[in-house]
Amino acid sequence: MRYIVFVLTLFLTVTASFAQRSYHEDAMRYFSLNGTEQQYDAAIDQMFTLLKQQYSAEQVPDTVWEEVKGDKKEPLNNIKSLLVSAYRSNFTHEDIKQLIGFYESETGQQMVKDRxxxxxxxxxxxxxxxxSEVGQKVQNQSNSLRTMVAEVSEQWSRDLYQETVKKLKSKGYQLP
Structure with a gap:
């Protein structure tokens, strides 16, 4: 009997974990399709433009900037992962799948490119x-979602900025 309970518990745990991973992966895909990833990619570039202006008196070489900037993939994955929780409280996995379907269409792609x-x-x-039901949900949830996304974005950008300043400081560069 204990064996059956153990196997059943293990099965349910694995199934739940798979469902979460699947939601997470689909939400990450959605953020790549709907322009969110591109938006945060541009935000990283803008932050480095600002930092270069702030550190202009330090004459930081381009090689140091490239090293400090590193691969943008990690901070982009970080923000998208943070956004998953905001979306999870507003959209079901099925909603995310439908959003992906729309943004994979020619219309969705054109809307992201140039509405x-x-x-x-x-x-x-x-x-x-x-x-549609999901479209109505997008419109009805927009204010609460916008608030959550703004909070997540603010925290992410603050952390990224502080981390970058810390890297520059470790290389001997200080803000004037």
Whole structure:
């Protein structure tokens, strides 16, 4: 009997873990498709532009900036992982899958690229999406989601900035 309980518990734990991972992976994909990742990629570039201005008197060589900047993949994955929790409280896994489906479509891709260049048929498809259950959820959750995303973004950017300043300081560069 104990063996059956153990196996059942193990099965449920693995299944729950897989479902969480799957939600997480799908949400991460959604953030790549809907322009979120590109937005934070640009934010990293803007932060380094600001830091270069702040450290201009230090004459930090480009090689040091490249080393300190490192691979943007890690901070981008960090912010996307943080955003997953905000989305998890607003959208089901099925909602995320439907959002992915929309953003994988030509209309979704065009909307991310340049919304002003949507064709008439794409505008109809976009309108249909926003009248769907998930589209309505996106619109209805936008204020609470925006607040959560703003909080997460602020914390992430503050941590990234402090971490970068710390790296520069360890290399002997100080803010004036």
């Amino acid at each position: 002003s260049k949507l064709s008439d048929s794409q505008k109809v498809e976009l309108s249909d999406f926003f009248t």
